[in-house]
Amino acid sequence: MQSLNVRASSIVMRSTLVATVVEDGAVLLDLESKYFYALNESAWAIAQLFENESVSVEAILDCCRRWGAQAPDEIAVREFLNQMSACGLLEECAPAPRVPFIEFKGEWRVPVITRQREPLQTIVTSAFDPSVPLAE
Amino acid sequence: MAIAAANSRRIAGACGPLSITVTTDDPALAHIASAYFDLYSRRWTAMSRHVEVHLVRAGVAALECGNYLRCGRMQVDRRGAHYLAVTRCSFVALGTCNDGRGDRWIVAVPPQTVFHEPEIGEMEDIFSLICTIAWRAEGWTAVHAGAVMKGQTCALLCAPSGGGKSTLTAALVASGWQTLGDDKLLLRIREGSPFLASVLQTFNLDPGTSRWFDVGDIEGLPRYSAWTQKRRVHVDRIGNGLAAESARPTHLICLVRSSGVNGMRVSKLDDAAVLPALLRQIVIPSDREAARSILQTAISCARTMQGLQLEIGDDAYARSGWLDAIEDAIA
Numbered sequence: 001m002q003s004l005n006v007r008a009s010s011i012v013m014r015s016t017l018v019a020t021v022v023e024d025g026a027v028l029l030d031l032e033s034k035y036f037y038a039l040n041e042s043a044w045a046i047a048q049l050f051e052n053e054s055v056s057v058e059a060i061l062d063c064c065r066r067w068g069a070q071a072p073d074e075i076a077v078r079e080f081l082n083q084m085s086a087c088g089l090l091e092e093c094a095p096a097p098r099v100p101f102i103e104f105k106g107e108w109r110v111p112v113i114t115r116q117r118e119p120l121q122t123i124v125t126s127a128f129d130p131s132v133p134l135a136e
Numbered sequence: 137m138a139i140a141a142a143n144s145r146r147i148a149g150a151c152g153p154l155s156i157t158v159t160t161d162d163p164a165l166a167h168i169a170s171a172y173f174d175l176y177s178r179r180w181t182a183m184s185r186h187v188e189v190h191l192v193r194a195g196v197a198a199l200e201c202g203n204y205l206r207c208g209r210m211q212v213d214r215r216g217a218h219y220l221a222v223t224r225c226s227f228v229a230l231g232t233c234n235d236g237r238g239d240r241w242i243v244a245v246p247p248q249t250v251f252h253e254p255e256i257g258e259m260e261d262i263f264s265l266i267c268t269i270a271w272r273a274e275g276w277t278a279v280h281a282g283a284v285m286k287g288q289t290c291a292l293l294c295a296p297s298g299g300g301k302s303t304l305t306a307a308l309v310a311s312g313w314q315t316l317g318d319d320k321l322l323l324r325i326r327e328g329s330p331f332l333a334s335v336l337q338t339f340n341l342d343p344g345t346s347r348w349f350d351v352g353d354i355e356g357l358p359r360y361s362a363w364t365q366k367r368r369v370h371v372d373r374i375g376n377g378l379a380a381e382s383a384r385p386t387h388l389i390c391l392v393r394s395s396g397v398n399g400m401r402v403s404k405l406d407d408a409a410v411l412p413a414l415l416r417q418i419v420i421p422s423d424r425e426a427a428r429s430i431l432q433t434a435i436s437c438a439r440t441m442q443g444l445q446l447e448i449g450d451d452a453y454a455r456s457g458w459l460d461a462i463e464d465a466i467a
Contacts, residue, residue, distance in 0.1 A: 016422075018427045018428050018431060020428060020431040020435055022435055022439075027411070027431060027435060029427060029431055031420075031422040031423070031424065031427055032422070034420070036412075036415070038408070116412050120415055120416065120420060121416075122206065123207065123208060124205070124206070124207055124208070124419050125207065125208055126207050126208075126210070126260070126261045126419075127205060127210075127261065127264045127267075127269075127419055128264040128267075128268055128280060128320065128419060129264075129280050129297055129419070130280060130416060130417060130418060130419045130420075131280070131296040133208025133209070134208070
C-alpha cells in the first residue's frame with residue numbers, strides 16, 4: 001500500500017472501519033480486510049477528528065498542540081497518520097469546512113496504533129462458525 | 137410469508153431465547169429442519185423472540201453480493217431489515233427481521249433438489265444464519281467455543297473447528313467439571329459484566345474419543361452434521377447432571393495441538409492476546425451495526441478474562457495427571 005503524503009492532504013477515515021471505544025483508547029475493525037487495530041488514547045483522539053468528516057493535517061497538528069503535544073511530537077503524529085494510511089485506513093479528500101471539536105481529557109502521549117498480526121477470516125464456514133471453510 | 141397448506145407440517149422448536157416455528161409441506165425439508173432444531177435441547181424458561189420459517193420447493197433466481205456475510209457455501213446480503221442468502225445449490229432464503237414482530241423467513245429450494253450431504257449442509261447453514269441474526273437482535277453474540285466451569289471459575293475453550301474443544305470439554309466433564317456446551321454458546325453483557333448462556337446439552341464427539349472416556353456405543357449415535365463424523369452425545373452420558381445453564385466467564389483458554397508436547401502444557405496468554413483469541417471464535421458480519429455490537433461485547437468480555445494457552449500433545453488424555461496442569465493454572 002502506498003503511503004499518503006500527509007503533509008499536503010486532507011484525510012478521512014474509510015467508511016469500512018468500525019470503532020469501539022475502550023477505557024484506554026479504541027479498537028478499530030476494518031470490515032473489508034478484517035484486520036483490527038488498537039489505538040491508544042491520544043491516537044483515538046486524533047482519529048476522531050477525521051472519523052466522519054475530512055480534516056487537514058495542519059488542523060490535526062493544531063489540535064494535538066492544544067492537547068499537550070510538544071514540537072517534537074509532530075513527527076510522531078505524522079508517522080501515526082502515515083501508518084494509518086499505509087494500512088489503508090484513510091482516504092484523501094477535500095477538507096470539510098470546519099474541524100470537529102474533540103475533547104481530550106487524558107494525558108497526551110505519542111499516538112500509537114497497533115495492527116493485529118493476523119486478520120480475522122473474511123470467508124467463514126457458516127454464520128456461526130468463523131473457521132476457515134474446508135477445502136472441497 | 138405464505139400460509140401453510142392444510143397438509144403441511146409444522147415444527148415448533150426453541151433455540152435459546154428464540155421460539156421457532158417451521159412450516160413446510162415437503163417431508164424431506166421437514167425432516168432436515170426437525171433434525172437441526174432438535175439440536176437445541178437446552179430449554180430456556182423465557183423466550184423473547186419469535187421466528188417463523190417457511191420452507192418451499194421453488195426455483196428462485198437471486199443475485200447476491202455478500203455484503204453482510206461470505207461463507208464457504210453461502211453469500212448473505214443485508215438491506216435494512218431485509219436479508220437475502222443464496223447458497224451454492226441455489227437455495228434462497230429471504231428474511232425480514234423486525235424488532236417488534238420477530239423474524240419471518242421463506243426458504244426456497246429448487247424442486248429437483250435431492251438431499252445429500254452438501255445440500256443438507258447448506259440447509260443447516262441457512263438455519264444457522266436465521267438463528268444468529270435473531271440472537272443478535274436480542275443482544276446475544278454467538279460464540280463458537282466450549283465452556284466449562286467449576287466453583288467460581290468458568291473457562292471459555294477456544295480453537296478452530298477440529299481443534300479439540302469438544303474432546304477437552306468432554307474430558308473435563310468426565311472429571312467432574314460442569315459445562316455450558318462444547319461449541320455453541322451465547323454471550324452478552326449483563327449488569328456490566330459478561331454473561332454466558334448455554335443452548336445445547338449435547339457434545340459433538342469424534343468416535344475416536346471413546347478410547348479415553350466411556351461414552352458407550354458412540355458409533356451408533358446420530359451424526360452431528362452432514363460435514364463431520366462427529367456424533368451427538370448428551371452431556372449426561374459423560375457426566376450426569378453436569379450440564380450448566382449460565383455462567384460469568386473468568387478465563388479464556390486457547391487450545392493448540394502440539395505433537396512436541398508430552399501430555400499438556402499450560403502457559404499464560406498475554407493480556408493483549410485475549411481479545412484476538414475471542415474474536416476468532418465469533419463470526420463478525422461486514423455490517424457496521426452488527427460488527428459494532430459484537431466488538432463491544434467481545435471487548436468487555438476479553439477485559440475481564442485471564443488468558444491461557446493450552447498445548448495438547450498426542451494422546452494427552454491417555455496420560456495420568458493431564459487434568460492437574462489445567463486445574464493448577466486456573467485455580
